[in-house]
Amino acid sequence: MRKLSFPMPIKLLSLISVLMILAGVSTGCSGKADQNSPRSDLKMAPMTEMPSTVQSAPASVQQAYQFAAANPDVMQHIPCYCGCGSMGHPSNYACYVAGQNADGTLKYDTHALGCSICVDITQDVMRLLRRGETVQDIRSYIDQTYSKYGPSNMP
Amino acid sequence: MGLADSWAGAVRPGGLDCPQPIVRVRQSVLPVAGNLRPSGLGLELVGDSHCRLDALLDKIYAMAPSGGFAGRVGLGQLDSPAHCRRAPVRAFSHAPDAAGDVILPGRHSRLAGIAVSMKEERAARFLIIGLVIGLLLAVPLAGWLVPRFLAPKAIDIHARVPENGGWMPSDLTATVGQPLHLRLTSDDMLHGFAVGQSDQPPVDVQPGEWSEVTLNFDHPGKYTYFCTRWCGPNHWRMRGTIDVSGPVSSQDAQPARQTPPLYVTLGLDIDAPRHAEVIPGRKPSAAQGAKLGLRLPPDYLGAGFSQTHSPEDAWKSLRSEPLTEGLSDDQVWDLVAFIWQSSTTPEALALGKKLYGENCAACHGESGAGDGVMAAAVKAEFPPMDGNAQSGPANLTDSSRMLAANSAVLQGKILRGGMGTGMPYWGPIFTDKQVWALVDYLWTFQFDLENKP
Numbered sequence: 001m002r003k004l005s006f007p008m009p010i011k012l013l014s015l016i017s018v019l020m021i022l023a024g025v026s027t028g029c030s031g032k033a034d035q036n037s038p039r040s041d042l043k044m045a046p047m048t049e050m051p052s053t054v055q056s057a058p059a060s061v062q063q064a065y066q067f068a069a070a071n072p073d074v075m076q077h078i079p080c081y082c083g084c085g086s087m088g089h090p091s092n093y094a095c096y097v098a099g100q101n102a103d104g105t106l107k108y109d110t111h112a113l114g115c116s117i118c119v120d121i122t123q124d125v126m127r128l129l130r131r132g133e134t135v136q137d138i139r140s141y142i143d144q145t146y147s148k149y150g151p152s153n154m155p
Numbered sequence: 156m157g158l159a160d161s162w163a164g165a166v167r168p169g170g171l172d173c174p175q176p177i178v179r180v181r182q183s184v185l186p187v188a189g190n191l192r193p194s195g196l197g198l199e200l201v202g203d204s205h206c207r208l209d210a211l212l213d214k215i216y217a218m219a220p221s222g223g224f225a226g227r228v229g230l231g232q233l234d235s236p237a238h239c240r241r242a243p244v245r246a247f248s249h250a251p252d253a254a255g256d257v258i259l260p261g262r263h264s265r266l267a268g269i270a271v272s273m274k275e276e277r278a279a280r281f282l283i284i285g286l287v288i289g290l291l292l293a294v295p296l297a298g299w300l301v302p303r304f305l306a307p308k309a310i311d312i313h314a315r316v317p318e319n320g321g322w323m324p325s326d327l328t329a330t331v332g333q334p335l336h337l338r339l340t341s342d343d344m345l346h347g348f349a350v351g352q353s354d355q356p357p358v359d360v361q362p363g364e365w366s367e368v369t370l371n372f373d374h375p376g377k378y379t380y381f382c383t384r385w386c387g388p389n390h391w392r393m394r395g396t397i398d399v400s401g402p403v404s405s406q407d408a409q410p411a412r413q414t415p416p417l418y419v420t421l422g423l424d425i426d427a428p429r430h431a432e433v434i435p436g437r438k439p440s441a442a443q444g445a446k447l448g449l450r451l452p453p454d455y456l457g458a459g460f461s462q463t464h465s466p467e468d469a470w471k472s473l474r475s476e477p478l479t480e481g482l483s484d485d486q487v488w489d490l491v492a493f494i495w496q497s498s499t500t501p502e503a504l505a506l507g508k509k510l511y512g513e514n515c516a517a518c519h520g521e522s523g524a525g526d527g528v529m530a531a532a533v534k535a536e537f538p539p540m541d542g543n544a545q546s547g548p549a550n551l552t553d554s555s556r557m558l559a560a561n562s563a564v565l566q567g568k569i570l571r572g573g574m575g576t577g578m579p580y581w582g583p584i585f586t587d588k589q590v591w592a593l594v595d596y597l598w599t600f601q602f603d604l605e606n607k608p
Contacts, residue, residue, distance in 0.1 A: 059318070059319070060325070111575045112575070117572060119392075123396075145377055147414050147415055150415075150567070
């Protein structure tokens with residue numbers, strides 16, 4: 001005897017098709033991914049070591065101080081274009097850290113608290129490091145981006 | 156051929172133009188619950204259900220000696236098949252005793268012949284109906300789904316005052332030629348969203364509401380989005396970046412910003428304190444300067460002069476010119492105002508005024524006196540820098556300070572910001588045209604430039 005059962009497969013096929021379309025709609029719309037990954041993936045100095053003025057600063061400024069303090073090996077190779085070369089800053093790092101105290105702790109500079117270029121440069125460094133860029137490439141990016149606004153403080 | 160005995164009450168030949176008969180099948184022969192009636196291409200149960208139909212077919216298969224049941228059902232008269240030629244059941248286009256047909260004889264002289272169908276025809280009918288419905292639904296469904304499938308999902312952005320995070324997220328990526336859809340809401344107070352150096356009009360970002368904006372980029376590069384509402388003393392910190400990748404898609408090349416900026420090329424220290432030695436006794440008027448009717452040397456006229464010379468330089472130079480002999484010092488200042496007016500246009504001044512009111516007045520004040528609504532907070536937060544006696548937003552009405560500067564200095568201040576003073580850099584926000592329009596407008600705090608003679 002022939003097994004005749006078209007209607008049910010047709011219905012099942014229709015149901016599966018609809019489900020596949022819906023699944024495609026829900027999973028296919030990936031769009032532009034948010035690139036704002038967690039900050040914890042970078043080495044950051046504890047906020048408790050920061051001056052009170054930094055601790056009460058906007059979040060982007062706090063992050064810049066934390067990153068700069070914890071990454072002198074990177075930040076000392078990054079220029080600043082805010083004009084601070086005239087103040088003796090040799091790099092973007094100097095906008096955050098003025099030196100070391102006698103006990104070995106860092107002496108912070110409040111300059112970056114009121115400097116948007118300083119903080120934006122540091123935020124760029126953080127973002128590009130997360131993407132895996134080298135320090136050399138990051139410096140090239142900083143030079144290209146910020147030389148439109150001022151002089152570099154690095155030769 | 157299989158035969159089944161049935162009783163067909165009030166059976167008449169089926170036809171498109173006559174009432175369809177109902178055939179009640181003898182239960183002992185065909186264990187079918189309910190009646191049969193012709194329908195479309197075959198026979199259906201009154202109060203049909205698939206399980207019952209299956210039972211019927213199974214029985215008919217069992218009755219067919221050849222086992223080759225053709226799968227058609229029809230009603231009609233065995234003795235007069237032609238009478239049923241127009242019946243909707245095609246079984247009777249031929250004699251119903253064909254091999255594979257099943258005949259259910261009725262009580263009357265007419266017979267109710269059931270020879271056929273069912274599932275193939277029914278399946279085909281389902282298929283056709285399904286396809287037709289599918290096609291009908293496909294067009295609107297595709298119109299609804301395709302754009303959503305192809306369009307990238309919108310990115311949700313939350314706005315908070317900078318002390319609580321600012322824009323979240325603050326880093327976005329985009330591709331040239333592909334729209335970037337954003338949905339914005341505020342978690343605390345009214346903010347505004349705009350993208351620097353873009354024609355995109357600002358969008359208000361309200362608490363509890365979602366605003367949508369679609370951005371399109373013609374050029375790769377780094378773009379800055381910023382808050383356009385004065386949301387607090389750190390309002391200027393509320394910025395985010397969009398890294399746009401891809402080739403240039405527009406035929407119009409984006410005008411490249413001068414690198415380095417003019418003040419760097421000129422070797423100017425824009426942070427050095429400036430004090431003019433000569434100050435006018437009243438606000439100089441370009442209209443009064445024009446009324447003097449003097450023919451100034453061409454070197455004084457044009458935008459280039461004010462970019463490289465301070466008003467004080469211009470006054471001193473004019474004062475030494477023979478053509479100003481007999482003029483008062485203030486009249487010479489009127490000539491300076493006339494020169495500064497010649498370097499701009501009413502349109503540029505109007506643009507500069509608009510930009511100043513939207514972006515600068517919060518700190519520098521509507522009058523330029525450095526007394527904007529945020530001035531006190533900025534002054535408290537950022538102490539004076541070395542070499543600057545005054546802290547807080549610059550007083551743009553201070554003639555001593557302003558008349559010793561030139562337009563390149565002011566442009567540099569706007570582009571680069573105040574180097575630790577809390578004055579943000581506006582380079583990524585304003586176009587060159589906007590920056591120069593702002594510079595032109597700043598001179599209106601020193602000169603009356605807007606009244607033509």
